[in-house]
Amino acid sequence: MQLFDTPQIAMVDADVQYYPNWLGISDADAFFAQLKQNLSWSQDYIRIYGRDVKIPRLQCWMGDPAATYTYSGLQMQPVGWAEPVKQIKDYCEQVTGHSFNSVLANWYRDGQDSMGMHSDDEPELGAQPVIASVTLGEPRKFIFKHKQLGIKHEIPLAHGSLLVMRGTTQQYWQHGINKTKRVIDDRINLTFRHIFNN
Template identity: 70%
Template sequence: MQADFFDDDPHQPLFLQLAMTDGDVRYYPNWLTLTDAERYLQDCQKALTWSQDYIKIYGRDVKIPRLQSWIGDPEAQYTYSQLLMTPLPWQAPVTEIRHLCETTTGVKFNSVLANWYRDGQDSMGMHSDDEPELGPQPTIASVTLGEPRKFIFKHKKTQEKVEVVLEHGSLLVMQGDTQQFWQHGINKTKKPIGDRINLTFRWVYPLTTGK
């Protein structure tokens, strides 16, 4: 992976611009202090309502290999893999983190998908966040709390791969044409590792808008 460092604004955290054709991805490795990251990890484990849902894969119901919670404004209904998700009310820890994400990115978010990876056997298959209700060029702000995991990007046409380890308290921002040209995911690992909670903030347009 190639990356360029940027630190033009002393009030913003240092970030990496990932070198990705047809993509616009920024990574903030020390976005939260260790103290705040630890506090948010514990708060999210306790405050959020977690479930393990099923999705359709090739016509079969398959249990998602992680726990998740969909939180957002009342109109922020979201569908992926034929699973319709109705948002739960905002909770204090994710509301605070949303405000921080909006300050860093300059983008508004009305929802967040929280994923709880309990160990190395929990994973996320390769996919793009390109559902119609996210719009043509969505900005996805992804916050990692807990165990670092390797995040994999794969170009849909060239098969180019880019990998970055998402550290505790980090922020990854995907924007522009990234979802159109790239997939991303997290593989299983046999290594004994601890919990990781990932919060992916986004703006969901009402389904009735046709966006």
């Protein structure tokens, strides 16, 4: 393998791989269309200072029945695996050598949809979780920020790409997707996880 083919991203205190052209374009296009149409997308809310505030994107939590997940104070019961998502999960398991029992799908409808800076470090993900993140549609800038050093690392996640985070990545880094004023198309992101419920 040639050096420039290595998927490893050089980041301190992290273990991150990025595969820009992971799904071929035609598969990525097909998955994008299928997921938009067939997932049961919902507008979820989080409670901030006693008010219900719309999450700025649509979501769908999918997985094995036991994989319930609490996200920003929201308890989520997974819907069953949709066939195309199951197929992408199988590819992710082959590449990472890890098994996933759940996925959070996010649909960013335009530049006003976003995700605040956070770490995927909920107790049910266990220590040093492996997270496989697949992007379909409009590329958006994925921003990493080191919790202590304040340094940033940005990756413009491409259509059909795979980003894998492991090891101490969640412990030392936050990540998120900012809003943009640019007029852009929509994007779906799938983050595959393994939930340990007792």
